[in-house]
Structures are given as structure tokens and as C-alpha cells.
Amino acid sequence: MSTQQDKSALSDVDLVRAAQKGDMVAFEEIVARHRDKIYARAYSMMRNEDEALDLSQEAWVKGWQRLVQFQGDSSFVTWMTRIVINLCLDQLRKHKRQRAESIEALEEESGGVERYMPVTNTNPTAGLERTELRRRIDRALAQLSKEHRTVLVLHEFEELEYKEIAKRMGCSIGTVMSRLFYARRRMASLLAGLKRESAE
Amino acid sequence: MNTNFELKLQAWLDGELSAAEAQRIGQEITGDAEASQIVAELRSIKTALAGNEPVLTVPETREFYWSKIERQIEREARSPRTVPPPRVAAWRRWLTPLSGFAAMACMLYLAVRPPALPTFDEISSTGEGMEAVTFHDQSAGMTVVWLADPSEQAQPIQTPAVQTPDAGDTEAGMD
Numbered sequence: 001m002s003t004q005q006d007k008s009a010l011s012d013v014d015l016v017r018a019a020q021k022g023d024m025v026a027f028e029e030i031v032a033r034h035r036d037k038i039y040a041r042a043y044s045m046m047r048n049e050d051e052a053l054d055l056s057q058e059a060w061v062k063g064w065q066r067l068v069q070f071q072g073d074s075s076f077v078t079w080m081t082r083i084v085i086n087l088c089l090d091q092l093r094k095h096k097r098q099r100a101e102s103i104e105a106l107e108e109e110s111g112g113v114e115r116y117m118p119v120t121n122t123n124p125t126a127g128l129e130r131t132e133l134r135r136r137i138d139r140a141l142a143q144l145s146k147e148h149r150t151v152l153v154l155h156e157f158e159e160l161e162y163k164e165i166a167k168r169m170g171c172s173i174g175t176v177m178s179r180l181f182y183a184r185r186r187m188a189s190l191l192a193g194l195k196r197e198s199a200e
Numbered sequence: 201m202n203t204n205f206e207l208k209l210q211a212w213l214d215g216e217l218s219a220a221e222a223q224r225i226g227q228e229i230t231g232d233a234e235a236s237q238i239v240a241e242l243r244s245i246k247t248a249l250a251g252n253e254p255v256l257t258v259p260e261t262r263e264f265y266w267s268k269i270e271r272q273i274e275r276e277a278r279s280p281r282t283v284p285p286p287r288v289a290a291w292r293r294w295l296t297p298l299s300g301f302a303a304m305a306c307m308l309y310l311a312v313r314p315p316a317l318p319t320f321d322e323i324s325s326t327g328e329g330m331e332a333v334t335f336h337d338q339s340a341g342m343t344v345v346w347l348a349d350p351s352e353q354a355q356p357i358q359t360p361a362v363q364t365p366d367a368g369d370t371e372a373g374m375d
Contacts, residue, residue, distance in 0.1 A: 024270070031269060032262050040256040049259065056258070057265070061272045119237045125248040138254035155214075156249040162216055177207045184210070184245045191248070 016076050020067045027067075031060050034077045038084050044153050045088040047142055055091060059084035085158065089168060092146055117189050124191035140190035148183035155180055201234055209239050213246065 007015060007029040018026035038059055043052035063080050070079055125133055141149055154165045162180075166173045211217050212225040229235045258265055331348040 024273075028266050028270075031266055035262075035265060036255075036257045039258045040253070043256050044253065053258070053260070053265075057269050057272070060269045061276065064269075064273050065276070119234075119241050120244070123244040123248075125244065130252065133248065134252050134254050137249060137252055141254070152249070156246065157253045162211075162214070174207075177210065178203075181207055181210050181242075184242050187245050187249075188241050191245075 012076050013072070016067070016070065016072075019064070020070070027064055030076065034080060035060075037077060038080055041081055041153075041157075042084050042088055044141065044157065045085070045150055046091065047149070051091065055087045056084055059087055062087070081158070085154070085168065089150070092150060093170075095146065117185055120188045120192045122192075124188060124195045136191055136194045139194060140187050143190055144183060144186060147179055148186060151176055151179040152183040152187070201238070205235070206238060209235055210242055213239055213242050 007018075007026050010018070010026070010029070012030065012033070015026045015030050019030060035056065039052055039056040042055045042059070043049065046052050046055065059080060062083050066083075070076065125136070128136070141152070144152065150169065151165060154160045154168065155162075160168070162173050162176050166176045169176065208217070208221075208225055209229065212222055212229070215222075217225060229239055331346075333346040333348075335344040335346075336342070
């Protein structure tokens with residue numbers, strides 16, 4: 001019987017191969033290796049610790065059930081990330097159905113206040129050390145609407161093209177472009193605000 | 201500035217335009233200070249985010265996190281969902297509306313079809329050596345059958361027991 005110690009020396013490819021044959025110890029090792037990344041992706045989209053935990057664990061369950069479908073066209077962690085993204089998008093759709101149409105929601109595509117914001121002349125992140133930059137990005141992301149944050153995460157962190165984002169989110173390319181544009185403008189404004197805050 | 205042009209600037213930055221359009225927009229940016237400013241702002245955010253996704257760790261131990269996944273896998277393995285094979289599912293997709301349509305057609309037919317039973321009042325038949333007379337009263341839901349052997353005295357068989365019609369009595373009663 002295989003143990004965790006045996007598995008820790010194996011590559012992802014070998015672990016996936018073993019898991020595809022039903023080796024759950026191998027699968028547990030894969031989960032341990034990549035659980036932070038899958039959880040981080042869920043958290044960046046949901047901004048809620050409990051939901052991110054539940055959705056990331058659900059993604060691993062689905063990953064196990066669909067292991068035979070994994071052909072190795074992409075890395076296993078990329079494949080798993082796509083699964084958790086789809087679960088998060090489903091969850092966000094449920095949230096949206098429950099949420100009443102607010103002025104904020106209607107303004108997401110047309111830009112709302114971002115439409116009238118002056119352009120930030122100086123780079124709001126220039127000269128920041130990486131840890132501080134990441135901390136500020138995290139704070140700014142938390143203040144975006146779900147729609148703006150989702151499109152930004154999918155484009156900037158997942159590096160998906162407009163077409164692919166539109167397909168996954170079930171909206172038009174124009175909507176993706178508009179959301180991305182105003183999400184970036186809002187991020188610029190929020191990061192400039194954080195810069196002013198730290199200077200005071 | 202026109203919103204469509206702003207979105208074109210962004211698409212140019214993201215490399216989402218065709219080569220010809222990218223060249224045209226690139227030239228416009230060079231000669232437009234406002235467009236250049238917007239592109240610079242968008243670029244600064246794009247650059248800041250690239251590779252700087254906030255780093256997070258699961259706020260649970262390896263064992264605890266895995267235990268929930270393992271339990272869920274085992275639970276779902278014990279109660280597998282009965283997913284029909286694709287061909288059956290395809291048939292079901294067609295058969296479901298068809299069966300509904302068929303049921304409606306049956307109900308419609310039953311509602312408009314002519315009555316199955318004839319509405320005559322009396323059926324007579326005779327067998328060889330036996331005489332049989334049947335009386336059917338549809339309004340009363342009653343059938344009376346007489347069987348008579350010519351060699352013997354006729355004995356009425358009734359279902360249910362009813363009074364045999366007697367023309368003489370009726371006529372007498374009308375006086």
C-alpha cells in the first residue's frame with residue numbers, strides 16, 4: 001500500500017497518472033501541493049473565506065470524479081483552476097439572481113462614477129515593494145463590484161482573452177471590454193487613494 | 201472622448217485588435233494626448249497586476265482540509281447519481297414531449313368519439329333449440345335476458361330481478 005512519503009517525491013504527472021488508476025493517496029498529495037492556488041483563485045473571485053473554502057473543496061471533488069477526462073493538454077493545476085473558476089461563476093450567478101437590480105448593478109456596464117473620473121497621471125504603484133503592492137492590490141480588489149472583479153481576475157491573473165471570458169461569463173465581448181475598462185479605471189483610482197493615504 | 205474609442209484603446213493595449221486596426225489606433229494614440237494618458241493609466245494597472253496576485257494560503261491544516269474532500273468523494277461514490285447514457289438521454293429528450301402529446305391526443309379522441317355501445321333498447325337472438333330474448337334499458341342500466349326451451353315451459357332468468365313487462369297491465373292502468 002502506498003504512503004504519503006512515497007508520493008511526495010513523485011512529479012505531478014506521475015501523481016495524476018496514479019490517481020487516474022484510483023490511487024487516492026496520490027490524489028491527496030496533489031491536493032496538498034496545489035490547494036493554496038485553487039483556494040486563492042476562489043477567494044479572489046468570491047472575497048469570502050467560507051465560500052472560497054467550500055468551492056475549492058468542491059472543485060477537488062469534481063476533479064477526482066472527472067480525472068479520466070484529464071488528457072494532459074494543459075497542466076493539471078491549470079485544469080483544476082478552470083474547474084474552480086466555473087464553480088465560482090455559477091455561485092456568482094446565484095448571488096446575482098438573489099440580488100435585486102440596483103442602480104449600482106445597472107451602472108456596471110456604463111461605467112458609473114468611473115466614467116467621470118479624471119485620468120490618474122502618476123503611476124499609483126510605482127516604487128512599491130512587492131509585498132506592499134500585493135497588499136494594496138488585495139485591498140483595492142475587495143472594493144470592486146463582483147462583475148468588475150471577476151473580469152479583471154480572469155483577464156489579468158488567468159490571462160484569458162476577451163472571447164474566452166465572454167463565453168465563461170455568458171455575456172457579450174462588448175460587455176467584457178466595458179467591464180474590464182471601468183474595472184481598471186476604478187483600480188487606478190483606488191490605488192491612487194491608497195498611495196495618498198500612506199503619504200499622509 | 202467617445203466610449204467606443206476608449207474601448208479600442210484598451211483592446212489595442214491588450215493585443216486584441218487585428219494588425220491593420222492596431223496600426224491605425226497606434227497612430228491615433230501618438231497624436232492624441234488624452235488617448236495617450238488613458239493608455240498610460242490602463243498600462244500601469246495592467247503592469248501592476250501582472251504576477252502580483254495576492255498570495256493566500258488555506259486557513260486549515262492539510263489533514264482537515266483533505267478530510268472534507270475525502271468524505272464528499274466517498275459519499276458521492278456510495279450514492280452515484282443515475283445519469284443515463286448519452287443515447288438514452290437523447291431519446292428521453294424527444295420522448296418526453298411526445299408522450300405528453302400522445303396523452304393529449306388520446307384524451308381529445310375519447311372526448312369527441314361516438315359512443316361505443318349501440319343505443320338500441322332490445323336485442324333478440326335465438327339459439328338452436330333455445331329461444332333467448334334480451335331487453336336492455338340503458339336509462340336504468342338494466343339488462344333482462346329470457347331463455348326459453350320450447351320443449352318446456354318458459355322460465356325467465358333475470359339480472360337483476362325485475363318485473364316482466366305486461367302490456368295488459370299497462371293498458372289497464374291508463375284508464
